Each structure stands twice: as structure tokens, then as C-alpha cells.
Amino acid sequence: TLKPGYSKIYTVSAEGGAPRQLTFGRFDDRGPLSFTKDGRYLLFSANRSEGWERDGNQTEIWRLTLADGALKALTSRIGPDASPVVSPDGRQVAYVGYDDSRRRGYENQRLYVMDIDGGNSRVLTGGLDRSVDAPVWSADGRSLYVDYDDHGSVRVARVGLFSGEIETIVAGLNGAGLDRPYSGGQFTVARDGTVAFTQGSTSRPSDIAVAKKGAEARRLTALNADLLGAKTLGKVEALPVKSSYDGKPIDAWIVTPPNFDPAKKYPLILEIHGGPFSAYGPGFSTDYQLYAAAGYVVVYANPRGSTSYGEAFANEIDRNYPSHDYDDLMSAVDAAVAKGFVDNDRLYVTGGSGGGALTAWIVGKTSRFAAAATQKPVINWTSQVLTTDAYSSMASYWFGKMPWEDPQGYWARSPLSLVGNVKTPTLVVVGDQDLRTPVGEAEQYYQALQLRGVPTALVKVPGASHGGIASRPSQSAAKASAILAWFEKFQSPPK
Incomplete structure (x- = not known):
């Protein structure tokens, strides 16, 4: 101690x-x-x-x-x-x-x-x-x-x-x-x-x-x-996206598998960044290369709320998160499907922290994904604010009121409020030393999905903190492998 x-x-x-x-x-x-x-x-x-x-x-x-x-x-x-x-x-x-x-x-x-x-x-x-x-x-x-x-x-x-x-x-x-x-x-x-x-x-x-x-x-x-000179990697390209909500341009990228054939149909993984005030960019990613090597197209985006686009864009989700960032992400998936090489029956979604919260939000809003993996998620904003190590910033800045002052406001933005709609098989992943999105958040969601009879599993990464869930190469590989195994379990035959 x-x-x-x-x-x-x-x-x-x-x-x-x-x-x-x-x-x-x-x-x-x-x-x-x-x-x-x-x-x-x-x-x-x-x-x-x-x-x-x-x-x-x-x-x-x-x-x-x-x-x-x-x-x-x-x-x-x-x-x-x-x-x-x-x-x-x-x-x-x-x-x-x-x-x-x-x-x-x-x-x-x-x-x-x-x-x-x-x-x-x-x-x-x-x-x-x-x-x-x-x-x-x-x-x-x-x-x-x-x-x-x-x-x-x-x-x-x-x-x-x-x-x-x-x-x-x-x-x-x-x-x-x-x-x-x-x-x-x-x-x-x-x-x-x-x-x-x-x-x-x-x-x-x-x-x-x-x-x-x-x-x-x-x-x-x-x-x-x-290490990489003799390997064929997935190709990363910009993906033009306009949000279905208001037509706002959304930066997104698409990763195609090695030896990609546009005449074929591929399964797709939507991967969502955390924060939510952070940003992805055109950089190297071991997760995405592993997903691509397994035969998946990967899509990632900077929905409203992301940084590097100015104060107004980031504050689109000020005291309104999750909200139309959902529409931005769905628009990125739609843009990828429209290219013609994505199998619309084999769509998958995952993300960590803020991306984990959005993953749980997404499967509560739509059943278009064949399976999901929510990593270190926020599920219930009341319990999150009262157990996280970032209690002051989340309550004061993201809500403006304490949970007992606005219980309905907290509940309306909690993915747990949508769990009654979930039909998507959902894996839940969390580090057992996570203090930012505590283990209890993941356990609540796993338990709720079990009570509803939705296929689910709970993975706790031993000794892993919030930011260190994949800090060791063995943890990073194991995390990606667990997600791929879960998605494989719910794959329909390719068309």
C-alpha cells in the first residue's frame, strides 16, 4: 500500500x-x-x-x-x-x-x-x-x-x-x-x-x-x-467525409489490408479515439496494421470534439457528449461502405476510454455492427464522476453540475441508459488498475449485458492502468488479439 x-x-x-x-x-x-x-x-x-x-x-x-x-x-x-x-x-x-x-x-x-x-x-x-x-x-x-x-x-x-x-x-x-x-x-x-x-x-x-x-x-x-522493410503493410489514405448531421467536413482515414483487391468485399472495423478532447492523425499504428493484416479495412476519424480544429469544433460537445459525434462516426462508416469494397454485413466497432464510451453509445443507438469491443469505457456518468481520479474536471467542466443536482442530465448521456436497446455482441476490456475509467464501469456494462442475454465477455488486463493498458508489447498484442478473436467469433461468411 x-x-x-x-x-x-x-x-x-x-x-x-x-x-x-x-x-x-x-x-x-x-x-x-x-x-x-x-x-x-x-x-x-x-x-x-x-x-x-x-x-x-x-x-x-x-x-x-x-x-x-x-x-x-x-x-x-x-x-x-x-x-x-x-x-x-x-x-x-x-x-x-x-x-x-x-x-x-x-x-x-x-x-x-x-x-x-x-x-x-x-x-x-x-x-x-x-x-x-x-x-x-x-x-x-x-x-x-x-x-x-x-x-x-x-x-x-x-x-x-x-x-x-x-x-x-x-x-x-x-x-x-x-x-x-x-x-x-x-x-x-x-x-x-x-x-x-x-x-x-x-x-x-x-x-x-x-x-x-x-x-x-x-x-x-x-x-x-x-523490422518492417520486408513486410507488406496496410495502406493508409485520407477518407473524405461530411457529417450527416450538418454537412461539416470530418477528417478521417482508411486503412486497407496488405495486397488489397478493390474487387473483393472486406469486413470493416471502426476504431474511435479517446479523450474526447484529442486527435488522431496520419501516423503509424500497430493495432491498425494488425487488424489490416487479419483482413479488415480500418476506418478512424476525428469527430466533433476532437482537438486540432479550433475551439468551436472541440466545443461542439461542450456539456453535450456523446451527441452528434455519433453522426460524424456513422458518416465515416457510410463513406467507407460507399467505396464498394466493404461488406455491410461485417461491420465492427471498437475504441478506448472516450472511444469506449462512444462504442457503448453506438451499439445502444444502432444494430448495424456485427460485434463490438468497448475498451476502458465510461458507462454510467454518475458512478464515473464519483469514482474516477479526474472527478473535478469531469463534473465541473463536462456537466456544470454535480450528479445529485442533475441526475437526469447525467443519465441521459450515459451509455447504460441505452443498454436496453443493445443487440450487438459486445466485448468489454479494462485494466485492473484503471483509476481514470474505473473497473466498476466495465463491470456494470458486462453485468447489464449478461442480464439482458446479449453475448458478452469481460477481459481485465492484469497490472494495467488507464494509459498503460497496452504499454508493454505483450499487452498490446494480447489486447488486439482478444478483439480480433471476438470479431472473428461473430463473422458471417463473406459475400
């Missing part, structure tokens, strides 16, 4: 020795950390306000004086401020955050700069309708580098400190995940402005590449050439 504790900041000599604790109290103090050039101060982000346990979204930038441990909050607004980075001359601090006074489901994270004492704060990316992250100062202190996600693909941009001009330096970072194609990646900047970054593709996991302004990116590694 773990004893209660808090994250604290320590220093240790570069030559070794005992660590020295710098922060104290019943708060969590976390990085990334940034020293001032003269070594007098250390900056970090934390929520040290009264009642922080119930409002984790109100972090400030703190300045720690190393000589005596004195603390000063440099920011004080409603909302999160994080990732402080001190300028090369030590006079300014760059950081990211946003004004959270509206308490919406999603807000763009913006880049700010302030003086080292907290004065003269100003926003640099207020005109960019995207979230930025990971600020890095240029060597001359006249600009900053950030990354931002656009249509499921991450870019590195340089932001002028005085002009506010935003210039894309690298397009197409990759490297957030491996089992599924979440957008993401990492970068660093050399003194001469060369950017090193993670670069992948739909057929390869990430390698390391470098790029300079105005020059083509140059890949430095080929880490999976031996």
Missing part, C-alpha cells in the same frame, strides 16, 4: 551527493523546471491554493529563490499556467496557459511572455485558433519555438517576440503513440535554429530528423528498417 505523499522539487550536485529538498507543504510541485541564468531562481508550475484537491485546473507559475526557499506566485488568473522557460538574458519568462473563466470543455492553450518578476504579461498566439505547447527560446531571445496540432498533424512554429508573427518551421511531427495513431511528437532547437524532431509516417514509427528554415527535413535514423 502506498503512503500518501506529494511531488516535491529537489536539487542534487552534478558531482553527486545527497539531494536537497526545496519545496514543502501539502501540494504537488512539478516540472518542467527552469533556472534563471544567474542561478538565483527556479521556476515551476503548481496549484498551491486552498482547496486545490477539488480544482486541479488552477495552476500558477511560481518563482523559488534558491538561497532561502522563498516562493512567489508570478501569475494569478483563473486557469492553468504551466511550462515556464526563462529567456536567455534572464529578464523574461515564457509560459503557456489560458483564461478558464468560462469553464468550457475545451480552451486553446496559448503562449505568453512576462517579466521575471511577473509583470507585463502578454499573449503572443492570441490570433492562432490552435493550442500551443513546449515553448523554447531562440538563442538570441528574439523569438520562441512552440508546437501545435493542426488537423491531426503536429507542427513546429517560430513566434516572433515583438512582431507576434507565427512561422511554421516543421510540419508533420509524429510520435505520440504506437498502438494507435494519436497526434503528437517532440522537438528540440539548437543554437543555430536547427530543429531536431520525431518524424514518422503511416508505414513507420518515428525516427529522428532535423530541419532548418527553408530547407528540406533530413532524417537521421531508420530504426525500423530491418
Whole structure:
């Protein structure tokens, strides 16, 4: 049993020795950390306000004086401020955050700069309708580098400190995940402005590449050439989709099996991302390649609520989730079926976390799928909010009221409310150490399906947390194999 504790900041000599604790109290103090050039101060982000346990979204930038441990909050607004980075001359601090006074489901994270004492704060990316992250100062202190996600693909941009001009330096970072194609990646900047970054593709996991302004990116590694070079992989292509709800364009992709023959009919898997405020992109995915190798066409999409399309698109599901994201996903399936090589009698659906909730929602709304696999789902929003480790954000931001204040509102958006409609054989998968969508959610759905006589099974992944359900290769392979075995069990003969 773990004893209660808090994250604290320590220093240790570069030559070794005992660590020295710098922060104290019943708060969590976390990085990334940034020293001032003269070594007098250390900056970090934390929520040290009264009642922080119930409002984790109100972090400030703190300045720690190393000589005596004195603390000063440099920011004080409603909302999160994080990732402080001190300028090369030590006079300014760059950081990211946003004004959270509206308490919406999603807000763009913006880049700010302030003086080292907290004065003269100003926003640099207020005109960019995207979230930025990971600020890095240029060597001359006249600009900053950030990354931002656009249509499921991450870019590195340089932001002028005085002009506010935003210039894309690298397009197409990759490297957030491996089992599924979440957008993401990492970068660093050399003194001469060369950017090193993670670069992948739909057929390869990430390698390391470098790029300079105005020059083509140059890949430095080929880490999976031996492993994948002799294998025939599924091909990933963009799939044009317009939502049946309002005609809104929805980014989607389709993966066709190796040695694909468009004259044949293939079964299809719709795979749904979690979050729900996150995004997929045109990246490598072990799950999708395994599904494709088993003979399935795979479709994935960024329905409304996904990030990288601006605040308005993400907030289409603000206090309204699930809702018309269902229509967007069904439209992606319809677009794939319309291509002529998908067997409409062999459709399958799966997804994890938010995608697990949407999977359970979908089979409660339609019987068009031959089988489903809901992974680490939310089933009952009341029990979810009262048992999850993310209780404050879900109740306050996604509903605006507590379960006892609006029980009908919580129930109306719970997949469990639709379980009486379910006819689709549904596998339920969850990690037995999941604290975000606790095991009880999966158990409720499994039990409800059993009581209704709907074919179901419950898979608990030993030792797996919410984010680590497939962190080990053996777990990732076992999870995909279990889903494929379930779908095979409910396959009708091909036409």
C-alpha cells in the first residue's frame, strides 16, 4: 500500500551527493523546471491554493529563490499556467496557459511572455485558433519555438517576440503513440535554429530528423528498417467525409489490408479515439496494421470534439457528449461502405476510454455492427464522476453540475441508459488498475449485458492502468488479439 505523499522539487550536485529538498507543504510541485541564468531562481508550475484537491485546473507559475526557499506566485488568473522557460538574458519568462473563466470543455492553450518578476504579461498566439505547447527560446531571445496540432498533424512554429508573427518551421511531427495513431511528437532547437524532431509516417514509427528554415527535413535514423522493410503493410489514405448531421467536413482515414483487391468485399472495423478532447492523425499504428493484416479495412476519424480544429469544433460537445459525434462516426462508416469494397454485413466497432464510451453509445443507438469491443469505457456518468481520479474536471467542466443536482442530465448521456436497446455482441476490456475509467464501469456494462442475454465477455488486463493498458508489447498484442478473436467469433461468411 502506498503512503500518501506529494511531488516535491529537489536539487542534487552534478558531482553527486545527497539531494536537497526545496519545496514543502501539502501540494504537488512539478516540472518542467527552469533556472534563471544567474542561478538565483527556479521556476515551476503548481496549484498551491486552498482547496486545490477539488480544482486541479488552477495552476500558477511560481518563482523559488534558491538561497532561502522563498516562493512567489508570478501569475494569478483563473486557469492553468504551466511550462515556464526563462529567456536567455534572464529578464523574461515564457509560459503557456489560458483564461478558464468560462469553464468550457475545451480552451486553446496559448503562449505568453512576462517579466521575471511577473509583470507585463502578454499573449503572443492570441490570433492562432490552435493550442500551443513546449515553448523554447531562440538563442538570441528574439523569438520562441512552440508546437501545435493542426488537423491531426503536429507542427513546429517560430513566434516572433515583438512582431507576434507565427512561422511554421516543421510540419508533420509524429510520435505520440504506437498502438494507435494519436497526434503528437517532440522537438528540440539548437543554437543555430536547427530543429531536431520525431518524424514518422503511416508505414513507420518515428525516427529522428532535423530541419532548418527553408530547407528540406533530413532524417537521421531508420530504426525500423530491418523490422518492417520486408513486410507488406496496410495502406493508409485520407477518407473524405461530411457529417450527416450538418454537412461539416470530418477528417478521417482508411486503412486497407496488405495486397488489397478493390474487387473483393472486406469486413470493416471502426476504431474511435479517446479523450474526447484529442486527435488522431496520419501516423503509424500497430493495432491498425494488425487488424489490416487479419483482413479488415480500418476506418478512424476525428469527430466533433476532437482537438486540432479550433475551439468551436472541440466545443461542439461542450456539456453535450456523446451527441452528434455519433453522426460524424456513422458518416465515416457510410463513406467507407460507399467505396464498394466493404461488406455491410461485417461491420465492427471498437475504441478506448472516450472511444469506449462512444462504442457503448453506438451499439445502444444502432444494430448495424456485427460485434463490438468497448475498451476502458465510461458507462454510467454518475458512478464515473464519483469514482474516477479526474472527478473535478469531469463534473465541473463536462456537466456544470454535480450528479445529485442533475441526475437526469447525467443519465441521459450515459451509455447504460441505452443498454436496453443493445443487440450487438459486445466485448468489454479494462485494466485492473484503471483509476481514470474505473473497473466498476466495465463491470456494470458486462453485468447489464449478461442480464439482458446479449453475448458478452469481460477481459481485465492484469497490472494495467488507464494509459498503460497496452504499454508493454505483450499487452498490446494480447489486447488486439482478444478483439480480433471476438470479431472473428461473430463473422458471417463473406459475400
